[in-house]
Amino acid sequence: MSLRPKATRRTAALASALTLGLTLAACGGDTDPGDTATGGTDGATEAAIDCGIFEQAPFDQFGDIDGKTVTLYTGIVTPEDAPYQEAFKAFEDCTGATVEYEGDKAFETQVLVRARAGNAPDIAIVPQPGLLAQLVETGSVVAAPEAASKNVDEYWGEDWKAYGTVDGTFYAPPNSANVKSLVWYSPAEFEEAGYEIPTTLDELKALSDKMVADGKTPWCAGISSGEATGWPVTDWMEDFMLRTAGPEAYDKWVAHEIPFNGPEATAALDAAGEYLKNAEYVNGGFGDVKSIATTTFQDAGLPILDGACSLHRQASFYAANWPEGTTVAEDGDVFAFYLPGETADEKPVLGGGEFITAFADRPEVQAFQTYLTTPEYANLRASLSPSGGWVSANKELDASKLTSPIDQLSAEILQDPNAVFRFDGSDMMPAAIGSNEFWKQSTNWITGTSTTDALNAIEAAWPAS
Incomplete structure (x- = not known):
């Protein structure tokens, strides 16, 4: 890939680095202990001014893209979009191309509208494999370039590549990741009561029983979420489906190759019901x-802070729901x-x-899509999140660049060689199930419907084709 003259490139990159340093310094004042921006600034600045990656294969195959523009469309809006746009500056500074960023709260609906109307962006950041498959059906999505595909083979697990593949064609490399298999405490x-972190499901059950014996109500939960009420139960069931039936049965269940109300699913929901x-x-x-059913998912874990409950199963993103001043760390609140x-x-x-989905195969679009698959991008993006909230399953992600302890824990889980990752099942099911009947019957189940009746209703609602 042809770069801009070195002097121009160095000046532009230095200006970007200075801007980046000021931005991170300004953010540092309100961070929690252990989540300061200090650790991320130096790493981000160093990465921002290093254009060496673009001087090497496979980027040279894309040619000179100086002055070209790539449009990017996503559901990530202000202020959460700032680290994304900062991480794109290295690509812009080193290649001379421009990335035009557009965030839209109505992204999931509008990206389909735009794709069907022939007005798709160059690249969209798609949050579900199911939505990716719908976009591919429009005929507007293009296959990922070979360079990006090779990076995914090298830096991600096979499961991640499979989620970006539709009907045997690899379209969308992975971007960020989040972990849902977490229990907050x-x-x-734990230190005062002498409780130990459980390492098996039997130990988790024994811990819960010990807390009851100690006069406590161990768990707190909430599934209220407006029109999406019920979704936290789907996560509980999916977690137990993975554990009690195994990943192969989980995959078949999600694809409806085995009944939604079969013995595997029944055992999983009953296990969550315990x-x-x-x-x-x-x-x-x-x-x-x-x-x-009437407790919001946002409030559900908060009683841990005053000892009214001890355990709350919720994803890594729940870190943002704790009140200001709460220290989220292994030795924190x-x-x-x-x-x-x-x-x-x-x-x-x-x-x-999230998955990087392209609707154009111009050289600058392929180059940018490939850049987003590199360890350099993953580490730069991590450095630009001093308050946390972003993790990648890229195997070369340097966990030391993650300033949030919960992000570090998530990366550790994702990078565990024994980890078997599976995507949220409801996000891959037909909308009539995953974002409708599954939520509805999960709520009914909490308020009194039996496991059998709830699962039978979902099975009956599964679309015929």
Whole structure:
């Protein structure tokens, strides 16, 4: 790839680095202990001024893209979009190309409208494999370039590449990732009571029983989320489906190759019910089992802070829901541990992520899509998130660049060689199920419907084709 003259490139990159340093310094004042911007600034500045990656293959295959423009469309809006745009500056400074960023809260609806109307962006950051498949059906998505495909082979697991593949064609490399298989707790409570982090499901059950014996209501939960009420139950069920039935059965269940109400799914929901529908276990700080349906998912874990409950199963993104001043760390006010498998060696991981989907194959678009698959981008992007909230499953991600302890934990889980990652099942199911009947029946199940009746209703609602 032809770069701009070195003097011009160095000047532009230095200006970007100075801007970046000021931005991170300005953000540093309000961060929690351990989440300061100091660690990320130097690494980000160094990465921002290093154009060496673009002087090497495979980028030379894309030719001179100086002055070219790439349009990018996403659901990530202000202020969360700032680190994304900062991370694109290295590409812009070193190649001379421009990335035009557009964030839209209505992205998931509008990207389909635009694709069908022939007005798609060059690249979209797509948050679900199901949505990717719908976009591919429009005929507007182009296959990923070979350079990006090779990077994914090298830096990600096969499961991640599979989620970006539709009908045997690899379209969309992965971008960020999140971990849903987490249980939040109070480190101080665990230390005072002598509780240990469980490493198996049996140990998790024993811990819950020990807390009951100690006079506590161990678990708190909430599934209220407006029109999406019920979705946290789907995560519980999917986590237990992975653990009690295994990843192969999970895949078949998500694809409806085995019935939604089959014995595997029944066992999984009943396993979740041993916690969520156990009157001795829930709902600490809120009421009885039925109070789970009226407690918002945002508020659900907060009673951990005053000791009204001890455990809350929720994803890594829940770190943003703790009140200002809460220290999220292994020695802080709250932290999380991995929701264990049936054995200590089994590491099933439920999570989500984003996929870099291209609608054009011009050289500058392919070059940018390839850049987003590199370890250099992943590490720069991590450095630009001093308050946390961004993790990649890229195997070359340097966890030391993640300033948030919960992000570091997520990266550790994702990079575990024994980890078996599976995407959120409801996000891959037909909309009539994943964002409709599954949510509805999950809510009914909490308020009294039996496992059999709830699963039968979902199975009956599955689209015929």
